[in-house]
Amino acid sequence: MTGADRTQAAARNRxxxxxxxxxxxxxxxxxxxxxxxxxxxxxxxxxAYAIAGWAAVLPGLLALILAVVRPVLGxxxxxxxxxxxxxxxxxDLAVVAETDRVSRPELFVETTDRARPFAAAAxxxxxxxxxxLMIVVGVLAARRLAAEVGERDERRGDALFGGPPPDPVxxxxxDPGVPAAALEPPPGRRRLNLPMxxxxxxxAVLLLVGNLDIPYQGGYLALRVLPFGTSVSGxxxxxxxxxxxxxxxxxxxxxxxxxxxxxxxxxxxAAAVPSLTAVVAVVAGAPTGLSAVVWWALAGAALLAAAxxxxxxxxGRSGGSDTLASPATPTLIAAIxxxxxxxxxxxxxxxxxxxxxxxxxxxxxxxxxAPAALPLLIAAIPVGLAAVLxxxxxxxxxxxxxxxxxxxxxxxxxxxxxWATSLVSATSSGSTTGITHTWTIxxxxxxxxxxxxxxxxxxxxxATGHRRAEQASPEVVDDDSLAASRAARRWIAVAGSVxxxxxxxxxxxxxxxxxxxxxxxxxxxxxxxxxxxxxxGGWLGLWLGATTRSALVAATAxxxxxxxxxxxxxxxxxxxxxxxxxxxxxxxxxxVLVIVLLxxxxxxxxxAAGVRTRSPWPAGGADGRPQPDPVEPKxxxx
Numbered sequence: 190m191t192g193a194d195r196t197q198a199a200a201r202n203r204x205x206x207x208x209x210x211x212x213x214x215x216x217x218x219x220x221x222x223x224x225x226x227x228x229x230x231x232x233x234x235x236x237a238y239a240i241a242g243w244a245a246v247l248p249g250l251l252a253l254i255l256a257v258v259r260p261v262l263g264x265x266x267x268x269x270x271x272x273x274x275x276x277x278x279x280x281d282l283a284v285v286a287e288t289d290r291v292s293r294p295e296l297f298v299e300t301t302d303r304a305r306p307f308a309a310a311a312x313x314x315x316x317x318x319x320x321x322l323m324i325v326v327g328v329l330a331a332r333r334l335a336a337e338v339g340e341r342d343e344r345r346g347d348a349l350f351g352g353p354p355p356d357p358v359x360x361x362x363x364d365p366g367v368p369a370a371a372l373e374p375p376p377g378r379r380r381l382n383l384p385m386x387x388x389x390x391x392x393a394v395l396l397l398v399g400n401l402d403i404p405y406q407g408g409y410l411a412l413r414v415l416p417f418g419t420s421v422s423g424x425x426x427x428x429x430x431x432x433x434x435x436x437x438x439x440x441x442x443x444x445x446x447x448x449x450x451x452x453x454x455x456x457x458x459a460a461a462v463p464s465l466t467a468v469v470a471v472v473a474g475a476p477t478g479l480s481a482v483v484w485w486a487l488a489g490a491a492l493l494a495a496a497x498x499x500x501x502x503x504x505g506r507s508g509g510s511d512t513l514a515s516p517a518t519p520t521l522i523a524a525i526x527x528x529x530x531x532x533x534x535x536x537x538x539x540x541x542x543x544x545x546x547x548x549x550x551x552x553x554x555x556x557x558x559a560p561a562a563l564p565l566l567i568a569a570i571p572v573g574l575a576a577v578l579x580x581x582x583x584x585x586x587x588x589x590x591x592x593x594x595x596x597x598x599x600x601x602x603x604x605x606x607x608w609a610t611s612l613v614s615a616t617s618s619g620s621t622t623g624i625t626h627t628w629t630i631x632x633x634x635x636x637x638x639x640x641x642x643x644x645x646x647x648x649x650x651x652a653t654g655h656r657r658a659e660q661a662s663p664e665v666v667d668d669d670s671l672a673a674s675r676a677a678r679r680w681i682a683v684a685g686s687v688x689x690x691x692x693x694x695x696x697x698x699x700x701x702x703x704x705x706x707x708x709x710x711x712x713x714x715x716x717x718x719x720x721x722x723x724x725x726g727g728w729l730g731l732w733l734g735a736t737t738r739s740a741l742v743a744a745t746a747x748x749x750x751x752x753x754x755x756x757x758x759x760x761x762x763x764x765x766x767x768x769x770x771x772x773x774x775x776x777x778x779x780x781v782l783v784i785v786l787l788x789x790x791x792x793x794x795x796x797a798a799g800v801r802t803r804s805p806w807p808a809g810g811a812d813g814r815p816q817p818d819p820v821e822p823k824x825x826x827x
Contacts, residue, residue, distance in 0.1 A: 197260075203333065204256035204263040210326045211267050212249025214274070217319035219243040226296045226312035227288055229304035241295035241470035248273075248459040255451055261337045265448045266455030268334050269437050271327020273459035276433060278320035279426035280400075280463070284313040286422065292403045294475035295466050299409070334452075338444060382442050383522070385499035389438030389453070392492030393431045394642045396460055399486025400427035401638055402630065404467035408477030424607070424718070430460060431642060434493055435649070441497060450497035461490035481630075519657065523592055523650035524579040526643045531573030533640030534599060538565035541631035542610050549631065560761040561609040564602035565637055567759055571595040571752050572644050579651065586658065587745045592651035593733065594749035597726025598756050599644040604719025606637050659738070666738055667801040674796045675736060678743070681789055682735035689727040689754070692782045693720050695775030697757050698764070708775060726753040730786070734793040744794035751786035754779060 222237040229235060248270035256263025283291050288307040296312070299305065401424065437456040441449035464486040471479050541549040542558050550558070572595050579588025696708050708720060730750020734743045758779055764770065 200260040200337075201256065204260035204267070205253065207267045207326055207330045207333070208249060208252035208256045208263050211252050211271055211323060211330075212246060214319045214322040214326065215246035215249045217322070218245040218316060221312045221316050221319070222296055224312035224315060225310040226284065226293075226316075227307040228310050229299060229301070230306050230308075231301055231303040233299075233301045233304055235297040235299055235304070237297050238294045238470045238473045238475045240473050241466045241475070244462050244465040244469055247462065247465070248455055251458055252455055259447075261334070261448060262451040264330050264334045264337060265444075265451035268327055268330035269452045269454070269456030270459035271323050271325075271330055272433055272437075273430065273456060274320050274323025274327055276426045276430035276460075277462075278317060278324065279422050279429055281313075281316050281320055282422040284316055285309040288313075292405050292477075294405070294470045294477060298476065334448075338448065382499065383518075385442055385496050386438060386522075388492055388499060389441070389496035390435055390646055392457070392489045392494075392496060393434035393438065394639060394646070395485050395489025395492060396434055397427050397431035397489075397642045398635065398638050399464065399482045399484075399489055400430055402480060402482045404464060404480050404483045404486075405471075405475075405477040406480045408475075432645075434460060434489075435646070438493070438496055441500060444500070446497075446500040449500040453497035454494050457490040457494035460493065461487055464490070518654075519650045520579050520585055520589055520654035523647045523654060524576045524588065526650065527572050527576035527579070527592055527647035530599065530640045530643035530647060531569040531576060533636045533643065534565050534569035534572065534602065537606075537633040537636035537640060538562040538569070540633040540636065542606055542633040542637070544631040558609050559763045561602075561606040563759060563761040564605045564756060565640075567756055568595075568598040568602040568644075569640070571598060571749070572647070575749075576647070585654075586739065586741050589651040589655045589658070590733065590742050590745040591749045592647050593655065594648075594726050594730045594746060595753055596641075596644040596648040597722045597729070598753045599641045600722030600726075601719045601753070601756055603637055603641040604717075604722060606634075608719070610634065655742075664738075664802045670799070670801040671738055674738075674800050678735040678793050678796050681792065682731040685731040685786070685789060686728055688782055688785070689724050689731070692754070692775065692778040693724055693757075695778050696773045697775040697779070698760060699771055699773040720757075723754055723756065726750060727786075731789070734789065738797060738800055740794045740798035743797040744790045747786045747790035747793060751783045751790075754786070755783045758783075 219239070219242040222239040222242065226237075227235065248266070252263050252266040252270060254263075255266050284293070284296070286309075288309050289305055291307075296316075297307075299307075403423075434456060437452055441452050444452065464483045467479060467483050471477065539562070542561060543550065571591065575588050575591030575595050577588070578584040579592060581588070694708055708717070727750045730746045730748075730753070734746035734750075737743050737746070758776060
């Protein structure tokens with residue numbers, strides 16, 4: 190056996206071992222019902238449709254088959270499927286933390302009407318252990334995949350943000366009078382595969398929508414009083430799932446075609462496991478029906494896998510003049526996504542979030558949904574404004590900066606809307622006549638979810654364009670001047686980072702018959718997560734303004750953060766009209782914080798404008814040798 194044969198055999202063994210561990214994790218998930226997953230309150234037995242759980246072994250089988258055919262493909266499929274375990278871990282936390290909200294016929298189905306409340310049993314912890322094994326295997330496979338792909342490309346580079354490092358210039362060739370930046374050729378980048386990215390991102394959005402609600406409806410679940418949507422950990426799992434799927438698409442765009450297809454195939458199959466499990470459970474006779482979200486999730490997984498078919502056969506690099514590598518391309522896509530997000534959020538505010546018995550609720554039955562409309566409309570305005578600014582070349586920097594931050598307002602509106610719909614579903618499941626009413630997701634519910642997902646996608650693409658713009662800038666800053674400016678702004682960001690959660694932790698209003706209004710620390714429901722979205726937006730604005738070298742970005746970022754943090758100040762009229770309504774300390778704390786952030790914008794902009802720069806292309810001296818331009822403040826340039 191030659192050395193090459195031994196190397197190939199070793200690679201195949203490593204790939205097969207990782208795929209086998211992934212398969213073992215799926216087997217553990219499928220065998221979990223053998224152990225008690227829950228303890229019913231009345232001690233009665235529970236049933237389970239365990240055959241549905243065997244859908245969890247499909248990603249491992251795919252990875253193992255590919256590992257035998259070609260090791261690098263098996264590693265890619267294992268990496269994609271294993272990292273989905275992060276989302277599965279968050280979703281499965283509900284089995285031990287929010288057991289009464291779990292609807293998993295493949296794990297347990299109560300057989301009596303006195304079985305609840307459930308208590309978590311050993312099977313739930315075994316399920317979490319299997320998820321952790323998937324994550325570990327996914328991380329190991331991802332590291333191995335990076336090494337495998339890196340060996341093919343000696344001059345590695347960032348597929349989205351930059352090319353490989355330029356060839357070094359020897360000291361003998363370099364002129365000491367020329368700055369190093371002038372000797373470096375413009376970096377090359379891989380061409381963006383826009384059709385592949387578009388299809389893949391659409392699949393990620395559909396996966397998000399398909400995991401926002403439980404995949405079952407009717408049957409034995411009609412005897413329960415379940416809130417709208419999934420659990421808090423399930424909501425986090427849906428968001429993480431869509432982020433991982435979108436990240437897999439971005440990575441696959443820089444990979445060879447066959448490896449990209451294996452990566453996206455493994456990711457898509459693992460993401461589809463919960464929906465496939467639901468389909469098999471219902472077909473096997475589980476006493477419930479399928480929810481519409483199952484088909485959304487399966488469609489998203491199919492699109493994610495189909496995106497791999499759009500991968501280019503040859504992944505080449507372009508020079509610095511390639512228009513696809515310019516900041517304009519991701520900025521344009523980000524603006525389009527943001528415009529669609531603003532339209533979806535605005536439409537959601539004007540349509541029914543929930544349907545009562547298949548029709549929009551009247552003013553009486555839907556009164557609890559009324560406060561959710563205003564935050565959605567308010568969130569749509571800055572997103573749409575930032576999108577318009579991003580489309581205009583003269584204000585593209587302002588638009589990109591805004592898009593990186595104002596998505597938090599959409600997250601806040603989404604959390605408030607989910608909280609309202611959950612409250613409606615939990616408290617309005619019947620009537621005085623004994624007739625059971627059914628609440629289902631209305632068009633507004635779908636639109637707000639899609640709008641929030643598109644706002645996040647726009648933020649990611651805007652960040653891509655922002656980084657490309659910084660790399661394409663011809664300015665060469667003075668390091669000492671930039672460090673001093675950032676140090677001064679960093680202290681402001683630290684103080685602001687403390688002030689943001691303090692202000693959001695205080696209730697904005699009170700006197701409504703409850704202990705306090707929703708806030709950052711008031712409970713652990715979806716309303717609280719909405720305020721955490723605002724906090725993240727505030728922190729992003731502060732630190733982006735503190736670290737950038739652009740005066741325009743330094744001025745825009747805190748203003749965008751102030752816009753996001755001001756959203757709780759606009760209290761819906763239906764809430765203001767309630768008896769005893771009064772503004773609380775949180776209202777005035779946020780007002781002060783917004784004013785301070787506007788001042789921070791001016792201070793940061795002045796500090797960034799004072800950073801000294803050099804021209805990257807020096808002018809010739811009297812002796813014919815190139816001389817560097819004198820250092821000058823950025824603000825002095827025309």
